[in-house]
Amino acid sequence: MRAAIQPGEDETAKAQRRRLTRRLVAVQEEQRLRLSRELHDDLGQMLASVALELHSIRADSAELDARLARAAQLVDQLSTRVHDAAWSLRPADLDRLGLRASVEDLASMLCAQLGIPCDVDLEALSRPLEPEVALTLYRIAQEALTNIGKHARPSRVSVTAHIWDKRLRLTVEDNGDGFDGDVAPGSRHLGLAGMKERLALIGGELTVETAKGKGTAIYADVPLPD
Known part of the structure; x- marks a missing residue:
């Protein structure tokens, strides 16, 4: 025999699902915030330091200077992408x-x-x-x-x-x-x-x-x- 559905059970279940979904969204945003800070504060600062070192190095040949300049440019681009990624996760x-x-x-x-x-x-x-x-x-x-x-x-x-x-x-x-x-x-x-x-x-x-x-x-x- 099928159990009778009491009035309000559907609404109660819906409310419970909404609360659970809101909690899941909140947890997701907390994770986004944590990852954003790690990208910006940790990885971003490390890349900035590497870029500063590369920009300050001068080699003994034009070829090596050009390669260092290219490496510094790539690090600068990577830093920009990391910043953009962190910003999109949690501005x-x-x-x-x-x-x-x-x-x-x-x-x-x-x-x-x-x-x-x-x-x-x-x-x-x-x-x-x-x-x-x-x-x-x-x-x-x-x-x-x-x-x-x-x-x-x-x-x-x-x-x-x-x-x-x-x-x-x-x-x-x-x-x-x-x-x-x-x-x-x-x-x-x-x-x-x-x-x-x-x-x-x-x-x-x-x-x-x-x-x-x-x-x-x-x-x-x-x-x-x-």
Whole structure:
């Protein structure tokens, strides 16, 4: 005989799963922070020391000087990559400067790399937010802008935040290639799924508007406390 399902059991199970998932996300972010610090503080400093030594060495021949210069250049490039990797894992600015400055940096870096204009209005992100909410919105902006850089080929990008009806909305838009939401899922779709899951954990919601050749708009809405 099948056991009767008591009212509320489904909701209780869902709540337990949400708590477990949030804890897993928190653990993941703690690991990201630890790895970021190790990359930046330990490996980054070691590479900086090696680069300094290489730049100061002068050999007895032009050939060796050229090889040392090349080695120093490679170490400099590696240092830059280590810094970028540490920053993407857990940007120091998020803890030091806050969400607004961190998202502005993300948008500025992308638009500088693409050589395109960037419209930024993130005053709404200056208000105090729970650390979990701030981190989630940062990750949404990071994933959305990464997708733009990889896939969109836009001539303009817009990143804005506004408060309406007791909700905070972060919007990332581009006028690039867009995509067909009906096609088989690819890497971008997996990224969107991850954004939706992250937002759901804090009671938020993700909306995507896109079409082939029509650009893409991503709206991340999170509730604000009364």
